[in-house]
Amino acid sequence: MGLYVNPGNGAFKQAVTDDIYIDKTDMIALMNRKLNKSRVKYVCVSRPRRFGKSMAADMLTAYYGKGCDSGALFSGKRIERDESYRTHLNRHDVIRLDIQRFLFDKSHLDIFIEKLQEAVIRDLREEYGDCFEVDPYGLPGVLGQIYAKTGKGFIIIIDEWDCVFRFAKERVEVQKAYLDFLRGLFKGAEYVELAYMTGILPVKKYGEHSAINIFKEYSILSPGSLAQYFGFTEKEVKSLCERYDVDYSTAQRWYDGYLLGDMHIYNPQSVTELMDNGDFQSYWTGTETYEALKVYIDLNFDGLKEAVIEMLGNGRCLINTRKFQNDMTTLRTRDDVLTLLLHLGYLTYEKRTGEALIPNQEIAQEFMNAIEGPGWDGVHRAIRRSADLLASTWAMDQEAVAEGVAAVHNETASILKYNDENALKCTVLMAYYSASAWYLPPVMELPSGRGFADIVYLPRKHVNRPALLIELKWKKSAGGAIAQIRDRNYADWMKEYTGDILLIGINYDEKKGHECVIEAYDSRSGQ
Incomplete structure (x- = not known):
């Protein structure tokens, strides 16, 4: 066993013996079906930090690698039931690399590719020293010589493959040299039995094309058959x-x-x-911190802060993820920033609708930490008053709700372009920020009767709170909003819902300001 060639099963052994271990070994069967198949043997998995990427790499290393006996580690695991299990157990030469280990600080950026190759070749010399000479093409040349003389290929596992792009954000020449190295290592290489890379970011793009287009990518946006394993x-x-x-x-x-x-x-x-x-x-403190998040949401791109406000209010944003260049510096639009936040784990993506949203309360708390300070003061004040506004809604205090929405409007006016119904929707979502403790994420424009209800909050299970059906108007009237809810039977879709329902009409007029009308609705009688 070497440090990088067939390094053994110690890392996976520690994971398996941990108090909390979830068996994901059936993923190995999927990799077995990709071995030595040129169209599918190149795999790149990207997920946020702490999603089990390194453990999966350790698992594959322990399973495939020669020089150790991993039978006991996989005994009783899911993979043991697969017909391919014995065929490949500890039968392959594995090169296992963690790119972070070669980048201790920025002074290593100009030499890490050379040092990485030297380290792997040093390990290879112990096993295959009589099969190759010093090669001017470095590691790819050495692996080619070994394959030509022995017919033996390699499984190459690279963890944190993208850390170069995170560590050397502004060093484009280093990034390109690294991509050239990977391209030379993999493209057209007969000695590659399986190439498996993990990282936070998908493979870097130049223009619309992947820099290493031989890899099949399994990202948080397109997880394919690997969704359940990370x-x-x-x-x-x-x-x-x-x-x-x-x-x-x-x-x-x-x-x-x-x-x-x-x-x-x-x-x-x-x-x-x-x-x-x-x-x-929140347990994110030790990984991607709120300071990192703040750097991105503070960028001055049109519509970015409005999108953050809408999502903080448990709303969603349509985004175009296709133009993101898969790095942390080529950010040209709000959609580029939001797509980066998807890959970092600060947002999630509903592919069916093409919308981004904040996934849960843990991440919402990180956003709250990130908006403390200059530029977001009004938003923070609006969120703090949200609990009072929600209580006023339950009490059907129309005047207090109108005043609360107006206050949120005033406090976010420097960020929101308050000139249409969508801006009013963002304001209302922010005003009801604290609803997440009692309600499911709001449904926007849910088809109801002969139209669309603007915002609907349904209580969580076992929560004794009324459902909220909100209709927004711009330069009309709150009473008209309520009339529209009733006239178009917006609440019909809730006829199976047996709890209380509040119908809420909110209108904004530049002359009249904000007004609110709240009425109770009996879903059983339809009144």
Whole structure:
């Protein structure tokens, strides 16, 4: 065993013997089906920090790598039931690289590719020293010589492949040299049995094209068949909550919300910390911190702050993810910034609708931390008064609600272009920020009767609060909004809902200001 060539199974052994271990070994069967198949043997998985990427890389290293016996580690695991299990168990030469280990500080940027190749070649010399000479083409040349003489290929596993782009944000020449190295290592290489890379960002683009276009990407935007293997599924979290006597509905509100295909995925680090500590709080402090988030949401792109305000109010934003260049510096629009935040784990994405949203209370808290300070003062004040406005709504205090919405309007006027119904919607979402403790995420423009209700809040399970059906008007009247709700039977879709419902009409007129009308609605009688 070497440091980089067939490094053994020690890292995976530590994971398997941990108090909290979720069996994801059936992912190995998917990789087995890709071995030595030129069209599918190049895999790149991108997820936010602490989503289990490194552990999966350790698992593959332990399973495939020669020089150790991993049978006991996989005994009783899901992969053991697959017909390909014995065929590949500890039968392959594995090169396992963690790029971060070669980048201790920025002084290494100009030499790390050379040092990386030297380190791997040093390991290869112990096993295959009589099969190759010094090669002017570096590691790719050496691997080619070994393959030509022995017919033996390699599985190459690279963890944190993209850290160069995060560490050397402004060093374009270093980035391109690194991509050239990877292209030379992989493209057309017969010695590659499987190439498996992980990172936070997908493969770097230049223009519309991937810099290493041979890789099949499994990202948080397009997870494909690997969705369930990075992060914890709902079923897995429910099982842990039962085992540790933790309230699942609260865990769901705090840590659920990453939408990968048709699956809801939880950040495994946060869930594990919750089980260990028993405290519902943000566990992101040690990973991507709120300071990093603040750098991006403070960027001066048209519509960015409005989008953040809407999402802080549990709303959603349509975004175009296709033009993002998969780096942290080529940011030209608000959609580029929001797409980066998706990859960093601060947002999630509903592919069906093309919308981004804040996934859960843990991340909402990080946004709250990030907007403390200059530029966001009004938003912070608006959020603090949100609980009072919600209480006034339940009390059907129309005047207090109108005054509360007006105050939020005034406090966010420097950010929101308050000139249409959409701006009013953003204001109302911000005004009802604290509703997330009692209500599910709001539904916007839900088809109801002969039209669309603007905003609908449904109570969470076992929460004794009325549903809120809100209709917004611009330069009309709040009474007219209520009349429209009743006339067009907006509440018909809620006829199966047996709880109380409040109909809320909110209007803004430059001369009259904000006005609000609230009426109770009986879903059973339709009155």
